[in-house]
Amino acid sequence: MRRIEAIRQIMAQVTDELVIATTGMISRELYVVRDRPENFYMCGSMGCALPIGLGLALCTDRRVIVLDGDGAALMSLGSLVLSRYLALPNLVHYILDNGTYASTGDQPTCSRSVDFEALGHNVKVIRVEPGNEPGIPRIPYNPREMLQRFMQAIGHRSERGTAVGERSHQG
Template sequence: MKRYDAINEISKYISDELVIANIGFPSRELYEIKDRNKNFYMLGSMGLASSIGLGLALSQDKKVIVLDGDGSILMNLGSLVTIANQQLKNFILIALDNGAYGSTGNQETYCKKTNLLEIAKSTGFKNVYNYNDIDFKTILSQNIEEPIFIHYKIKPGNADVGIIDLSPEEIKSRFMKSI
């Protein structure tokens, strides 16, 4: 399964949640699959989708789902430590791990060897799952006391999707109005 199909699968269960999508193809693929005001397409800051999601989860009650990439998580591992140490009832980080910097041409990341799920566990996440072992709908509907980390192992490859024809200002303002 490639990223597009993984996002498509996840999207089936998304209703009122706020979604932060990682820079590049994850955002573009989500835009094509299920554009909505409650999606925030992160356009510039590789590594910061999880941090943006953390800030949102701390400042309001709606559930926040972050669709992140393995390369971006590796770039900002400290964010995992900060998130794991918060008592968040509304935060789900999904690591779409294709073992590659997919959006810039599929150069390999160190996730071929380094295991993000084990890293998440060791930073203190109590709710750590492999996507393929869970019923995401059930996980999403559960009342939780601590943040969730979901490892979604996928194959590299970008879908043939267009660009996001919204300005950064539009993305931000429609997202803010939707909260």
């Protein structure tokens, strides 16, 4: 199965879940499949989709879906075992495992020797083909727009009444 097809199948089941997508083509393919304000595209920081998903799932009853790559999951093994420890019932962690860092040119990962489902919590590994879909555009939102859109979608303001993205840019 192509990775984008796995994303299509996952998103076909989504109603009001918050979806946190990992860095690279997984985010970009999600954007093409079904862009929505409740999607957060983690542009730039590989390995951070699960920690963000964990934080969200800890502080809301809403269901949270993390769309991860095998390379990103391997980069964040501490989050994987923390997720197992926390065992949050509202978190589902998909790992789209193509055995490579496809977004940067299909360099191999060591995912085949790792049992992600045993290490993490509510992990669903989907084996997908390596490679990227042709012609997938870049996500047009800059990081601040991305964050503000998402925070608005989840109804969150910081205690000072500013969106969190504004606050972090002030240092």
